Amino acid sequence: MTEAGRKDTPEQAEFRAHCQKWLAENHPGRPPVHIPQGALELSDPAALEWLQAWQKAAYDAGLVGCDYSKDCGGGGMTDCQAIANQAMQQAKTPYFPNIIGLGMAAPTVYFHGQDGVKQKLLRKLLSGEEIWCQGFSEPGAGSDLANQQTFAEKRGDTWVINGHKVWTSLAHFASWMILLCRTSKDDKYNGLSYFVVPIKTALGKGVTVRPLIKMTGETGFNEVIFEDLVVEDKYRLDEVGAGWKVAMTTLAHERGAGVLVTPSAGGMVTGEQGRASVSSAQGLIDLAQQSPRHGKRAADDPAIRDAIIQLMIRQEGFRQNQRRAGVAALTDHPMRIPLQFKLVATEMNQDIAQLAYEIEGAASSLYVNDPAAPLGGQYPLAYMNSFGVTIAAGANEVQRNILGERVLGLPKSR
Amino acid sequence: MTEAGRKDTPEQAEFRAHCQKWLAENHPGRPPVHIPQGALELSDPAALEWLQAWQKAAYDAGLVGCDYSKDCGGGGMTDCQAIANQAMQQAKTPYFPNIIGLGMAAPTVYFHGQDGVKQKLLRKLLSGEEIWCQGFSEPGAGSDLANQQTFAEKRGDTWVINGHKVWTSLAHFASWMILLCRTSKDDKYNGLSYFVVPIKTALGKGVTVRPLIKMTGETGFNEVIFEDLVVEDKYRLDEVGAGWKVAMTTLAHERGAGVLVTPSAGGMVTGEQGRASVSSAQGLIDLAQQSPRHGKRAADDPAIRDAIIQLMIRQEGFRQNQRRAGVAALTDHPMRIPLQFKLVATEMNQDIAQLAYEIEGAASSLYVNDPAAPLGGQYPLAYMNSFGVTIAAGANEVQRNILGERVLGLPKSR
């Protein structure tokens, strides 16, 4: 269903028309290479290249970064990114490969970066020519983000960085990283600072990127080791010791609760053609209709039907929450719904993929390397990958704390 | 299914035969008055009287307190109470009214009471002639039991007690109370002491009992106010300051994890004749077969069938856990299963009663005062009362802490 009914400003109406027209004429069509379920799973350079070309084209057409200022390579418009996103979703385009750049790095650099640096970095970020990654997690700092051990030491007017980051998706393709690290051991929170650091150009010169293998057998995220990496002071974001504050900007945008709407494309079916994605409950109906579960059609099994409908209701509820979040007068607390998005979406996707096992029955034992696997084994793969998301970016246990504390006003649990 | 296959000692075999013979000849038959679902709901003196007569008869026949020493009015036998309990369950007898006395007071007084006092009090406790209640909970001390404010002050060789107890079931019938209170304000845990105090004989002389009304509209538990109640020192259990240790004996037995098996009868159907009790999943099948849920027979509704079977599995699992708990070599940790009983049983009963609403459909709106209510409205009543048990005796949240800490060895959560 479209939200188009929401009143557009003249600028927005004109822009909406532009997006729809351009997409009608410039949809990239079906990919020549296999495109994984999400950008974080990208490992084939050919797939990346094709997606980068798509992001660049959309950028050149003004559909990416519309709400960023022109001097930073943006469109200099107001509240137009959401319109571009809608148009791209409706046009079922591919997703953008520079997902961490657009969703986390861009707003952070935009609001906290030093002049000159912003202008230098954001254009190629928005165009997708330069891929970004995020250096937050460490072996000892998972959900406890403030427990950073990577250390940046000031030497003259440069910083020397040593440390060890893990679970850094896309680092093997990245030109830049947003880095949270420690500049003082005296204070847990105020001892943190925030930098952007070069990766690709510094490989072998203070930066080592090693792939980590996921439980699925896929690569896609990495560990990054810094040994005396030298970074100019201009790449520091905000004040020394303000790293935690800056990180909050990053996380707010990651949780869909930021000031700027993240440029996001998508809707195009990857993998199996012409069917709903593995993260849609509708997809389970298609699956159930073709799955001979334990000998009987799964779509005829009442227990399966009830379970699918429960997920469809959760999914529709999520969609309608997004709609309501856009109407201030219909939400008691401005962050109440936005802060639910990550938690609700990731658990819903996990449950959708898990139900697929019971729908597929015995065939759920088959993996992507088996020609007979239902839908190429995408569901078990999606189920395992779903834990990457319920764990990452503040495990969902932490998300519930955040909601209980910030929205409900309950006391901190530590 | 019977556990009779477990090898009996000669003493046990002979005793089992005695119990079965006596019960065959002395079953009290159907009650002349309405008997509530559980002893804690007792409010009609006539019902109490009838149940007391039954307990007295069973006591005189040696079926109550078999494992207690003879000088305390017990049977002086070993591991025989479980056999009497089995026999009574199989004979579908009424329950015993002195439930707190048998389950909590008796073992506590037995292990911690002073000589003379034990001998004086336990006989009439076991026979049911004197009803007991428990004085643990206070307005400020619910799950946080150690936060007792009721104070006992030593004056000469007597104690003067002031304070306020709540949720004291059966206090309106009780002759005695087991009382946990504070004798020193210096230490939260070591400042506690434990007494048995008179109630009935002290009414108006330092003790006031006021009924509290439950959400169901029933009475059955009370608040008890102490104003300068004078108690002889011989009624103190164990040392001054040892109250917490003594309370642990009480709670261990309440949780079915104590040294002595609690004398317990039951199995007789109260309320509707000839049907399984509202705390049995089997009862839901009977209910579903006679409930025209939203126009269709509930027993034909696959969603209802699945929900009922889930509960039957939980119930059978509970029964088989009890069976396994009796075999040391089949349990890694001696307390692992016993400490689960209260948590699992109370949540299961709550879920059973809750499912009844969906089985009954529109008729679930009818209460005990409506002649057309299914089974006299027993299920909604049982559902509401079920919260009394998931909350009481250490809310189930606390039960999970206990299991996580004592059995799994996880760190304390406070």
Place this chain on the structure above:
Amino acid sequence: MARSGNFGFGDDEMMLRDSARKFFADHCSADKVHALVAHDANIHRDIGSNWDKALWQQITGLGWTAICVPESAGGVGMPVVAAVAIAEEAGKAAFPSPLIATFNATFVLRECGTDAATRALANIASGSSATLAMTNAKGSWEASDTDVRFGNEKLNGTAWYVQDAQKADSIIVSAVSADGIGLYLVDPTARGVEIIPDGIIDLTRDQAHISFKDVDAMELAPPGAGDEAIRRAMPAILCMVSADMVGAGEWLLQTTVEYARTRVQFDRPLGFFQAVKHPLVNVMLEVDRAKSLTYSAACAIDEDPGQALREARMAKSAASDMAVFSASRAVQFHGGIGFTWECFVHIYFKRQMHNHVLYGDGKYQRTKLADLIVGEAA
């Protein structure tokens, strides 16, 4: 089909919502409701109907019951979301009244398309209340199931599970004859009408079965048209009950959160413990889901009717499950206090449990949805 981003909550609807919120805060606080409906705890109490008729008359005076009456019948002709806004506030206040019953009657009357129905709507617009008598002894919510027969211009039989029957000024009866289901308007005081109140758990409403013996009745929808009118009104009816549960769920959430902030155990406020905090967050998630689905369904009734039933059943399913969960966690986390009659929580607990089965619980809605969405099972 295009939908309003704001679910159709325009300025008028927002104003109405705000004034309802203020009205209930001023006149229907939880302690007032408790004093009104819970003065007699006796489990074997006489069956009655406790409500404040004067307060109800103020509300009809404010025209709230006219909002969804078409302008052609002298009403305001606002969209269903307007009624949802009021129903939500009424649920938050556990307001005892024939409000929901009258809204539901309104939605059915709107689908009858007869002059008699228009006159009945006009009466509602001018402050009279009404309720639906459309359920049989088996508690079926199917529009085609009724135990009342129409013949020789008379009604005979019994209607069951009639909501707030003792408060309603008129009754809309679904009755079957050779030509199918028709709808009829009955005056509760008419000869042959006997209202037998049920003993129900919910303290904030009444319910009855009504026996009809040779009762004169005015036809609202002719035989064969009545069940269709009920079917077309069903999405709105489901939205009303869902909105009531959403409001009550929010009250239970906020009240329990407040208690968890202040009640100290183990030298910590209860809310410190994730065993309390996280379930409360889950209650919030379920309340928000049910709320958004209810708004969307109500919006669809006016903007995308083809989707309305499907969305309304989703809303009722989510709201029913939320109702049970919010009620059970509220009692659990209030501890012993929440288990007492004096505590306000049980009033909402009982209203939620009543509403969650009304017009079908979550499982019932999902079975219907599976047939709608997945298709009939082979």
Place this chain on the structure above:
Amino acid sequence: MARSGNFGFGDDEMMLRDSARKFFADHCSADKVHALVAHDANIHRDIGSNWDKALWQQITGLGWTAICVPESAGGVGMPVVAAVAIAEEAGKAAFPSPLIATFNATFVLRECGTDAATRALANIASGSSATLAMTNAKGSWEASDTDVRFGNEKLNGTAWYVQDAQKADSIIVSAVSADGIGLYLVDPTARGVEIIPDGIIDLTRDQAHISFKDVDAMELAPPGAGDEAIRRAMPAILCMVSADMVGAGEWLLQTTVEYARTRVQFDRPLGFFQAVKHPLVNVMLEVDRAKSLTYSAACAIDEDPGQALREARMAKSAASDMAVFSASRAVQFHGGIGFTWECFVHIYFKRQMHNHVLYGDGKYQRTKLADLIVGEAA
């Protein structure tokens, strides 16, 4: 019917259980299994079967696969709980072997009552392994469903979802002919037999579909008797898979508890947080429930056969749901580490997910149970 309080776990069964526990601790630690089955992470790796055949031969040498073979066939003739005890320890060790397959084959052979079946049992008693080929392309677990046909003394067709087919010394094939379902013994190396390995997620076993082209076969159960033999063996088969999940569930629980005790976040061990502690307690509750139900069902097979199927389906339902839950919480609470290939958790995660659907997941079992207990729905 009277049942042993100890589920029939006598001294012999206890000794066997303890020696199995020690054996796996000594020879099959998690790191050894990881090195054995997880050396190639590549998602598009070749399909193979990783196991330590020498270790398997030690086990057959110890006579474990003979315990449930009747003495008349040269076995030990122990009750099913003895096999449950070993299967539980094998699951705890995620042991890659044809152990469960061979036990399952044993239970079917015991029900055939032919000399050929007795000879096949004797081979198992003397150390040879076997597996069941009884599932059709639709993955049906019904004894009456097979895609293999028997005619002119030959087998033709394909059997699907055959467990550990690449490890088994012989295959017991369910095939249909004009006279019904019969069971046949097939040598995997015989002419016309093609074992096509499946690419499966579980790293600790193999699975294959097997095509038969004019294959000579020895009759184990005559046409019309085969499906009944499978049906009678089903309780024991369900117990084997359940016991495997119970053992793996206990490993996941203990391993995650250990991690939660040591891993520090927010200056606290993870286990301090009730958001971790309470779900782990719930895992324990589910493991214990599944374990007791499995013991009870296995005991019933020998002591109260009329109850065996019902209890075995209860056990499989509880164990299947527990398997999913224990696996998902283990990965979640291990955080990023648990999501990596190097961590041992995913080996058990995948084994649990495989077992939970094998012979029917929880929903499937409960549907069957409803028909058994509530009666067929109208």
